[in-house]
Amino acid sequence: MLVRVARAPRLRSTISDIYDLEQSVDGLFRQFLGSELLPFSAEYPAVDVRDSGKEFELLCELPGLAKDELKISVHDGVLTISGERAAADLPEKVRWIRKEIPRGSFSRSVKLPREVDASGVSAELHDGILRIVLPKSETSLPREIAVR
Amino acid sequence: MTHQGKSVVRRADAENALDGRAKSTAIVISPSADVLETSGAYLLMLDMPGAAKEGISVAMEGESLTVRGSTERLQNNETEVLFSEIRSGTYLREFTLGRDVDREKIEATYEQGVLTLRLPKKESLKPREITVR
Numbered sequence: 001m002l003v004r005v006a007r008a009p010r011l012r013s014t015i016s017d018i019y020d021l022e023q024s025v026d027g028l029f030r031q032f033l034g035s036e037l038l039p040f041s042a043e044y045p046a047v048d049v050r051d052s053g054k055e056f057e058l059l060c061e062l063p064g065l066a067k068d069e070l071k072i073s074v075h076d077g078v079l080t081i082s083g084e085r086a087a088a089d090l091p092e093k094v095r096w097i098r099k100e101i102p103r104g105s106f107s108r109s110v111k112l113p114r115e116v117d118a119s120g121v122s123a124e125l126h127d128g129i130l131r132i133v134l135p136k137s138e139t140s141l142p143r144e145i146a147v148r
Numbered sequence: 149m150t151h152q153g154k155s156v157v158r159r160a161d162a163e164n165a166l167d168g169r170a171k172s173t174a175i176v177i178s179p180s181a182d183v184l185e186t187s188g189a190y191l192l193m194l195d196m197p198g199a200a201k202e203g204i205s206v207a208m209e210g211e212s213l214t215v216r217g218s219t220e221r222l223q224n225n226e227t228e229v230l231f232s233e234i235r236s237g238t239y240l241r242e243f244t245l246g247r248d249v250d251r252e253k254i255e256a257t258y259e260q261g262v263l264t265l266r267l268p269k270k271e272s273l274k275p276r277e278i279t280v281r
Binding site: 128 | 180181182183184185186187190191193195196197198199200201226227228229230231232233234235258260261262
């Protein structure tokens with residue numbers, strides 16, 4: 001093997017070997033215990049949800065995906081992100097040395113809070129991060145009532 | 149939900165020992181990689197979503213090639229985090245190069261959150277056919 005990856009055993013142990021070892025040990029535990037007991041979720045793709053007051057913001061990690069390989073839909077208060085990460089576009093004769101990147105189709109659904117205005121949802125994809133902005137509906141925003 | 153798991157914190161400490169520039173709270177993420185060989189080059193692809201192009205560094209020292217990147221996510225204090233699975237921190241991974249890699253001609257591109265490195269093989273070491281005269 002001509003390109004050797006840091007995970008291969010070596011006499012001189014490096015910091016990255018230690019990280020990699022820890023990751024593989026974590027992976028083993030995850031297999032035995034299930035994802036609930038460990039800090040990282042096994043769900044794909046990984047998602048963050050934030051509340052900024054006026055809107056909800058959903059971030060989703062989707063490296064290697066183009067805009068048109070992605071489908072976002074809102075139906076019955078459920079937001080679904082689906083798509084397919086195609087195989088890398090490669091020349092005919094290649095020899096794989098390491099294959100860790102997950103490829104293929106995926107789908108993930110998130111239940112929306114009732115107060116989202118589904119018609120105002122917008123999305124952008126930048127550097128492998130999908131950002132979906134979900135404005136809260138007017139009726140759910142806090143407002144002051146004047147005393148007459 | 150937070151990602152301050154024990155193993156993650158230990159990883160960050162190790163990173164500190166290695167590089168004083170890292171913040172004590174930094175989480176080190178080992179990016180997933182695809183490595184393959186074609187007749188003329190090696191290709192290395194690394195999933196590094198959210199890494200700003202300017203924040204990515206590819207350093208060579210001796211036989212080792214080190215890839216780093218930081219995820220400078222929009223850390224807005226005005227927002228309340230309801231749910232968090234995405235790891236934020238520093239991408240770091242080290243690879244060992246073979247002698248047949250032409251170090252002068254390594255190319256790197258960052259697109260759609262994927263860093264692709266093309267490591268061409270040295271011309272003199274490429275397989276070739278010799279015509280019999």
